Amino acid sequence: xxxxxxxxxxxxxxxxxxxxxxxxxxxxxxxxxxxxxxxxxxxxxxxxxxxxxxxxxxxxxxxxxxxxxxxxxxxxxxxxxxxxxxxxxxxxxxxxxxxxxxxxxxxxxxxxxxxxxxxxxxxxxxxxxxxxxxxxxxxxxxxxxxxxxxxxxxxxxxxxxxxxxxxxxxxxxxxxxxxxxxxxxxxxxxxxxxxxxxxxxxxxxxx
Numbered sequence: 001x002x003x004x005x006x007x008x009x010x011x012x013x014x015x016x017x018x019x020x021x022x023x024x025x026x027x028x029x030x031x032x033x034x035x036x037x038x039x040x041x042x043x044x045x046x047x048x049x050x051x052x053x054x055x056x057x058x059x060x061x062x063x064x065x066x067x068x069x070x071x072x073x074x075x076x077x078x079x080x081x082x083x084x085x086x087x088x089x090x091x092x093x094x095x096x097x098x099x100x101x102x103x104x105x106x107x108x109x110x111x112x113x114x115x116x117x118x119x120x121x122x123x124x125x126x127x128x129x130x131x132x133x134x135x136x137x138x139x140x141x142x143x144x145x146x147x148x149x150x151x152x153x154x155x156x157x158x159x160x161x162x163x164x165x166x167x168x169x170x171x172x173x174x175x176x177x178x179x180x181x182x183x184x185x186x187x188x189x190x191x192x193x194x195x196x197x198x199x200x201x202x203x204x205x206x207x
Contacts, residue, residue, distance in 0.1 A: 029058040033071065040206070042069045042085030046144075046177065049202040051195050054081070065095055079183035079192045081199070084169070087176040093119070094127060102126045109174030113138060113149035116176065120167055124155055124182075132156035143170040144177055144205050154185060164189040168200045179203060 033039055033054040038047050043066050050071075057070040067088075071081045087093060089109035104123050111119070117138055124130040136152040143149075148170030156162050164185040169178030181196040183189040 030055040030072070031058070032056070041083040042067045044085070045206050046083060046085035047202075047204050047206060048083070048179070048199040051198045054195070065091075065093065067091075068093060073192055073195070074188060077184075079181070079188045081192070081196060082178070082180045082182070084176055084178035084180075086172075086205075087178075089174055093123060093176075107176050109171065111171060111176075113140075113151070116149070116169065116171070116178075117151045117153075117167075120151065120165075120180070121153070128155075129158040130155040131158055141168055143168050143179075143200070144172060144203060146170045146172045148177075162186070166193070166196065172205075177205070 033050050033056050035050050035052045038049055040047050045067075054071045054073055057072070057076075065087075067085045069083045069085070070076075071083075073079050084093060087107050090106050092104055092106050094104055104126050105119050107119065108115075117135070121130075121133050121135075125133065133155045134153060136154060138149060138151050141148050141150040148168065151167040151169075152165070153167075154162060154164040162185040163182055165180060165182040167178055167180040169176060169180075171177075179196070179200050181189070181192060183192050
């Protein structure tokens with residue numbers, strides 16, 4: 001089963017569509033994240049604190065990437081937060097079939113912020129079906145105590161819904177650390193943004 005259905009351009013959907021069990025729209029099982037608790041995400045190398053309850057996508061199945069984890073508040077069609085906890089050099093942020101016509105580029109340890117932004121755009125165009133992409137801003141921002149970046153963007157998908165996103169991340173010791181919000185531009189993005197910012201601020205690396 002292809003990990004993106006109906007060109008829903010969120011990583012949450014892309015990685016959870018093949019999971020078993022119940023969930024939003026049949027796109028996999030979820031567990032509840034309790035607020036105000038320190039939670040390990042991805043490979044466990046990063047922790048965050050959620051300001052309210054979120055839903056954590058099941059992490060099983062062929063399409064699982066150990067360093068990548070997805071949460072949603074109202075369902076993957078409407079909003080999602082993706083955590084990347086130390087993706088290594090020469091690895092992809094999403095698993096693809098080797099015979100896929102269009103491949104998402106692999107992360108490289110020497111990537112600059114613009115190159116990571118380009119990787120994110122390609123991910124959504126290839127796996128999410130984005131037909132129009134607009135970069136709103138790419139600015140320096142400290143993340144996990146290291147020099148990083150903030151990437152703001154919006155995109156129109158083949159389902160004719162505009163979505164908006166923000167990625168905050170850094171390349172530290174040759175690995176990619178990232179928290180990314182992607183949601184329907186109208187209502188859902190501004191509603192989830194304060195939670196996203198709180199989690200970015202709370203994020204810590206586990207030594």
